[in-house]
Amino acid sequence: MSRDMNSIRYNQNIVNPKSGGGITAMLAITNGTIIDGLGGDPRTAMTLLIEDERITALGRQGEIAIPRGTQVIDAMGGSILPGLIDTHVHFTLEYPDVLRGLLTPPSLRLLQTIPRMRATLDAGVTTVRDAGGAPAGLKMAVEQGIIPGPRMQVAISLISQTGGHGDGFYPCCADIGFFGISFTDMPNGVADGIDEVRKAVREILRAGADWIKLATTGGVLSTSDAPTSSQLTVEEIATAVYEAAAQEKRCMAHAQGTQGIKNALQAGVASIEHGVYLTNELIDMMLSQETYLVPTLIAPISVVQFSQAHPDLLPPMMATKAVGVIEAHKKSFRMAVEAGVKIAMGTDSGVGRHGENGKELQLMAEKPSARLKLVNSPM
Structure with a gap:
């Protein structure tokens, strides 16, 4: 899943502020397995909410409210981990x-x-x-x-x-x-x-x-x-x-x-x-x-x-x-x-x-x- 996570950065609707663009976007990754890189056990069926290249919410499926207009990616159980x-x-x-x-x-x-x-x-x-x-x-x-x-x-x-x-x-x-x-x-x-x-x-x-x-x-x-x-x-x-x-x-x-x-x-x-x-x-x-x-x-x-x-x-x-x-x-x-x-x-x-x-x-x-x-x- 790390490959997909990095591809998000180049989505045409998500612009790095440093590149001079002004577009912002919300992104939700659902049904993922979180590996936090801190030694904790993997957490399944998780949703990750990202806004302006920052993680703003993390929780189990159904616990995170996904705003209207948010791009949603179904991780299909795949792993999501830090870069x-x-x-x-x-x-x-x-x-x-x-x-x-x-x-x-x-x-x-x-x-x-x-x-x-x-x-x-x-x-x-x-x-x-x-x-x-x-x-x-x-x-x-x-x-x-x-x-x-x-x-x-x-x-x-x-x-x-x-x-x-x-x-x-x-x-x-x-x-x-x-x-x-x-x-x-x-x-x-x-x-x-x-x-x-x-x-x-x-x-x-x-x-x-x-x-x-x-x-x-x-x-x-x-x-x-x-x-x-x-x-x-x-x-x-x-x-x-x-x-x-x-x-x-x-x-x-x-x-x-x-x-x-x-x-x-x-x-x-x-x-x-x-x-x-x-x-x-x-x-x-x-x-x-x-x-x-x-x-x-x-x-x-x-x-x-x-x-x-x-x-x-x-x-x-x-x-x-x-x-x-x-x-x-x-x-x-x-x-x-x-x-x-x-x-x-x-x-x-x-x-x-x-x-x-x-x-x-x-x-x-x-x-x-x-x-x-x-x-x-x-x-």
């Missing part, structure tokens, strides 16, 4: 196709985000954190009602050491930037040493970032490193954390290998992205610091599927690395869940197709009986 949050997407990417990226003008790349954001809304995701590649203007366009999309927080650029996961230098000696993305309002994130990291953080924050993202390990989709390699020193990461905190912002770390995860935790990042090679020591650190894990279990699987469908479009070493991390990734996630680490859903959409966010939830809760608990867990 989902995806804490790791890349709207300016879709699949790791380097050649296509080289042939895509920046203006077209921005326009390509429009159907991707709509697909994300249609998947029931109403808030995202874009983990790199989206300039602040994209977020502003959504906020101003220029284009439809989920609420956004943006990291804009990825801070990476020279030769690191976010360095766009390829073996042919071409520097194509962060996965081929180049916008004038997207600062270069390649930085070495404390002073360069400090300046990079300040430039990215000046560009409108809500989060600072750091690559503290190698990754699957970088050409010159391994997921287990450690990148950036503790001091460099700590400098970024300090500068972000000074502007009341936090840091997220692309961190797959053990040492790079440890360095990021020692420096005080707020979230670990991927966390492929966790250990009991690292899990204890995450618990004591209340650090979130954003597992993105679907990401390496998407890379493998893309390489199988298009073997000529993905460098072989990337497919090999993706295959190599999948089982360790699953094991680390299970360890973190069993230990009680805070988990946030993130898909790394852009590595795979946008609008398939629910696949991550399926991987996070392998047993169907666990899926209700997953979507109904309070923060």
